[in-house]
Amino acid sequence: MSITARRLTRALSAEYTPPGGGAVPGDYTNLLLWLKADAITGVADGAAVASWPDLSGHNYHATNSTAIERPTFIVNGTNSLPVVRFNGSQTLGANAPTSGGEQTVIAVIKPSSLSGVKTIRGGAVQFRLEDDSIQVVHEGVGLIAKAFLPAASTEFQVLTMTLSTSSGTVGMWLGNVCGWYGAQSAGPFSADTTGIGVSTIWGEVFTGDIAEIACYDRVLDDTERTTLVTSLRQKWNAVYPADLPAPPNGVFTGQKVAIIGDSLTYQSGAGSVNVPASLVNAGWPSGGVWFYGVDGKTINTPDAGGYTTVQNIQQCLTNFGTPDVWIFTLGGNSVGAPDRADQIQAVLDAVGSEAKVLWTTMGTANAANDSSILSLNTLIKQICGDRPHTYVGDWFAYCFTHVQDNWWSDGVHMTTGGYAVRNAFVAQQSIYASLVE
Known part of the structure; x- marks a missing residue:
């Protein structure tokens, strides 16, 4: 992403100023898709969201042409900020690619329950919940990684997945706590569109609230990831889990x-x-x-x-x-x-x-x-x-x-x-x- 595009995404996010000048997704290169509920304008509380604007600079806006299948805009969803609510039959789609060999997906969510499969980001690589299990699923291989830390349905939380075919690794974090990091072979991809709240392969849908999603076509490094996640946790009052560690430049600086x-x-x-x-x-x-x-x-x-x-x-x-x-x-x-x-x-x-x-x-x-x-x-x-x-x-x-x-x-x-x-x-x-x- 060019410096101009990065400044643009910063400007587009001006309605929210992170505490202490914290990070926003547009601060980091290779941003493919950035959806945040507080960027939606002109939609009344309880009304359908026809288009969720993409702030990445690529204009991969998430839309649904069928009115009855559009999710709902909730003005005061969390921390005096709006969210987009999905009821299990409502979805959005974007043309952002999902088949890259290097990926990071960060999502701020609160599922309505911890039963069944709930897709957060669908596509060639599906980022989802199955019951309380955070999972990464490959379109052809199936399940390739499952975090041992459980998700929650009572609080907003920031979930992160990384995938690197070059290093053969998959990582998942709940907040800043690593729930999985290990070797995993994903195999080739073919699907190349993004489903928000739906798997474009299997049709599995999300129920609950999505506040913000950022997708990159590279793996964010540890400092980038923890800095951004910490800022998003503050913004959305995503307090689960409560006993998160500080990022590496906090508690762990100089420690062994x-x-x-x-x-x-x-x-x-x-x-x-x-x-x-x-x-x-x-x-x-x-x-x-x-x-x-x-x-x-x-x-x-x-x-x-x-x-x-x-x-x-x-x-x-x-x-x-x-x-x-x-x-x-x-x-x-x-x-x-x-x-x-x-x-x-x-x-x-x-x-x-x-x-x-x-x-x-x-x-x-x-x-x-x-x-x-x-x-x-x-x-x-x-x-x-x-x-x-x-x-x-x-x-x-x-x-x-x-x-x-x-x-x-x-x-x-x-x-x-x-x-x-x-x-x-x-x-x-x-x-x-x-x-x-």
């Missing part, structure tokens, strides 16, 4: 995180999926992540390289410095160890009483029926629960309520898709751990 784990963290054979990348996408600065993982690692006995976890901690302190959060994803190889409580305590003692710690519980495909894992998780919760500045990330509980067969390669170790979900979970939990007192 260290993670020590076993094969579920080392993830040999898992392709490009990895924990450090998920942590960076959750907001930790690139270069601010120290990582140690090895197959068979116990809580604190020598691993295949001859190192205990306490020795790993000393390596980190010497070579990386003191992290702001320590993450331990250990325990699966110590389920039967009689001294496992002493091992956990030795690790916690080594980081110091003031250190912030995240320790994840153990989850497997059949963990709910494994008494040794249940006993280990109870022990982790007891010991860590008694320590200040410590947060237990209950991966077992998440697996118990969300587990899918295609996560697991052997019941304990995971598929590439399963690791992507686990990594996103650990990354999200690291945010909570950074905020504990």
Whole structure:
């Protein structure tokens, strides 16, 4: 996009001034489509929206030629700003392309319920909800990614998806919290039009309110995405989830995180999926992540390289410095160890009483029926629960309520898709751990 076009989109958005001079979608290059309800003029409260103007400069206005299928304009939808309301039979369409190999879609929405499939942006790549699940769907392949964080029907929220065929990755964020980031092959595209509130392939429609949508034909970088999302959250009072982290240039500036784990963290054979990348996408600065993982690692006995976890901690302190959060994803190889409580305590003692710690519980495909894992998780919760500045990330509980067969390669170790979900979970939990007192 030219500088002139960027200035134009800024001027067109003059009716809303972001708090503190915050970002608007037109501030970033490669903007393909920008719809915001507060740019609609000449439409009365409760009247049908025949045309939703595109502010990208491309004039991909979203329209519907059939009057009874047009969504409704609601003057005071949220935060004293209007929204466009869809009832399940109302849709809009635009000529903006959706088949690019590099994409970002950011949408401010509030679904009317969390049941059924609700398309936010349709086309070659469908961005949608299925019940409370945020999903990215390919026109030919079908479902290619599903976030582990649930959407809400009681609050406005900012949802983001990114797709990169060059790097083979898909990302999804709820607010600024990463709900999925991992390797995924999307395949070729053919469909090339945009449906607003409808899938142009399967006809699945949205019910609820849409306040703003911005689509780009590139992947916004972390700073761009978090800055824009933060501004949109303020504008639309999109408060869900309430415990969002600040963008990387806020809470995480200059901060560090260290993670020590076993094969579920080392993830040999898992392709490009990895924990450090998920942590960076959750907001930790690139270069601010120290990582140690090895197959068979116990809580604190020598691993295949001859190192205990306490020795790993000393390596980190010497070579990386003191992290702001320590993450331990250990325990699966110590389920039967009689001294496992002493091992956990030795690790916690080594980081110091003031250190912030995240320790994840153990989850497997059949963990709910494994008494040794249940006993280990109870022990982790007891010991860590008694320590200040410590947060237990209950991966077992998440697996118990969300587990899918295609996560697991052997019941304990995971598929590439399963690791992507686990990594996103650990990354999200690291945010909570950074905020504990």
